[in-house]
Amino acid sequence: MNLRTGLVIFLVLALATAAVYYYGFVAPEPEAAKVQAPEDKDAPEVLIKGLSMSSWTDGEKVWEMEVERMELPRFGRNTVLYDITDGTIFRDKGPYLGFSAGMAKVDGRNRMEFSGGVVVDSEGKTLMAAESMSWDPATQKVTVPGEAKITADGSTVLAKNLIVDLNDEYIYTTGEIIAQQGDNIRITAGNMKYSVTRREMEIIGPSKIVIDL
Amino acid sequence: MSRTLIRLMSVAMLAAIVLAAGTVSAAKQVTITATRKLNYQGAKGDAMVEGNVRIEYGSTIINAEKVLFNSDTKTAKVDGGVRIAQDNIVITADKMDADFKNDKVKVSGNVKLELTETLTEMDEAGKPKKDVVVLLTSSMEIDINTNDFKATGGVTITKNKQKVQAGEAAYVDAEKKMTLITGVMIETEDGDTVKSEKAVVYTDKEAFEAEGEKIEINFTV
Numbered sequence: 341m342n343l344r345t346g347l348v349i350f351l352v353l354a355l356a357t358a359a360v361y362y363y364g365f366v367a368p369e370p371e372a373a374k375v376q377a378p379e380d381k382d383a384p385e386v387l388i389k390g391l392s393m394s395s396w397t398d399g400e401k402v403w404e405m406e407v408e409r410m411e412l413p414r415f416g417r418n419t420v421l422y423d424i425t426d427g428t429i430f431r432d433k434g435p436y437l438g439f440s441a442g443m444a445k446v447d448g449r450n451r452m453e454f455s456g457g458v459v460v461d462s463e464g465k466t467l468m469a470a471e472s473m474s475w476d477p478a479t480q481k482v483t484v485p486g487e488a489k490i491t492a493d494g495s496t497v498l499a500k501n502l503i504v505d506l507n508d509e510y511i512y513t514t515g516e517i518i519a520q521q522g523d524n525i526r527i528t529a530g531n532m533k534y535s536v537t538r539r540e541m542e543i544i545g546p547s548k549i550v551i552d553l
Numbered sequence: 554m555s556r557t558l559i560r561l562m563s564v565a566m567l568a569a570i571v572l573a574a575g576t577v578s579a580a581k582q583v584t585i586t587a588t589r590k591l592n593y594q595g596a597k598g599d600a601m602v603e604g605n606v607r608i609e610y611g612s613t614i615i616n617a618e619k620v621l622f623n624s625d626t627k628t629a630k631v632d633g634g635v636r637i638a639q640d641n642i643v644i645t646a647d648k649m650d651a652d653f654k655n656d657k658v659k660v661s662g663n664v665k666l667e668l669t670e671t672l673t674e675m676d677e678a679g680k681p682k683k684d685v686v687v688l689l690t691s692s693m694e695i696d697i698n699t700n701d702f703k704a705t706g707g708v709t710i711t712k713n714k715q716k717v718q719a720g721e722a723a724y725v726d727a728e729k730k731m732t733l734i735t736g737v738m739i740e741t742e743d744g745d746t747v748k749s750e751k752a753v754v755y756t757d758k759e760a761f762e763a764e765g766e767k768i769e770i771n772f773t774v
């Protein structure tokens with residue numbers, strides 16, 4: 341073997357060894373490149389399915405609810421709850437109001453914005469239905485920015501811009517209301533103040549009552 | 554079946570439907586409006602309305618500053634002055650109790666009724682004369698369906714320059730007839746007086762009738 345032949349054999353072996361090393365150890369496997377999923381920027385950081393939640397203050401339960409799904413988003417601080425059922429607000433160590441909603445966003449101060457068909461009930465009977473509602477446990481105020489339907493004592497009240505003060509047990513509205521008592525009495529007015537405990541409605545400003553005899 | 558017969562039957566059926574619809578009377582409504590305040594207790598049915606209160610019931614319009622209405626009994630109560638207008642009658646009083654179910658209104662305290670009547674007699678221009686009968690009493694009950702009323706507790710009626718006083722008065726609107734009883738005294742324009750147990754005043758005529766066993770007439774010659 342002359343020098344030239346030996347040099348060629350050496351180069352071929354060196355290239356073959358380098359190729360084996362590259363494809364065997366350095367180059368990524370074709371299957372692995374295919375399996376890697378693209379990053380889902382909308383995916384929550386934490387997802388919890390099926391849970392019971394409750395809140396306590398000074399040893400007393402304030403509220404509880406069943407939640408189908410809870411998401412802690414990757415960005416932002418609002419926790420999102422889906423399919424809320426069997427919600428209960430407690431007062432004097434007993435159930436006070438029940439609630440359910442399609443969705444709720446909870447901010448860092450535990451304020452909740454409910455949406456997707458909110459229903460508030462009292463003693464098993466629907467008290468209020470609205471498309472959206474916010475609840476601040478600190479101030480004990482419920483705000484309904486859109487239209488709400490309140491049902492109590494055989495009366496139905498359709499109202500807009502409604503605030504429920506759970507401390508004073510008053511319902512305030514600043515938009516026009518239409519109240520129907522049974523089939524015979526209709527009241528249209530604005531600026532209503534309704535006492536839940538006294539079952540009394542006060543309207544400041546113009547009002548109209550129509551009674552079918 | 555001929556086409557004419559079918560047409561006649563169709564017309565008959567249509568007429569029956571129209572007649573049936575005509576017999577269904579429209580439901581009566583009371584409409585209350587106010588400008589200042591409404592306080593409604595749904596459980597009791599009480600509604601206190603304040604500020605330029607107006608109650609509309611058929612052709613009756615009631616105005617007051619404050620009205621307590623009960624939606625269960627369909628009654629209204631006024632304590633601080635009321636004005637009731639219906640057709641050709643206007644009544645003002647201190648208090649009112651209205652029962653809309655039975656078409657009855659009771660008024661009391663400084664009751665004044667003004668009844669504007671179109672007379673059968675004509676004026677110089679050939680138009681029917683109009684007369685205003687003013688009745689003052691302390692208590693009165695009105696049927697708001699018929700416009701009939703009964704006044705008790707002393708009645709004073711002024712018609713043109715005639716003045717009539719009596720214990721009670723009853724008015725029947727269909728007959729335009731007011732019957733006065735108990736201590737009736739009629740004073741004419743000239744100062745003549747007629748005393749009787751009973752008198753009848755026709756609101757659409759310039760005449761009155763005195764009745765009873767004892768009629769006392771005093772006139773100046």
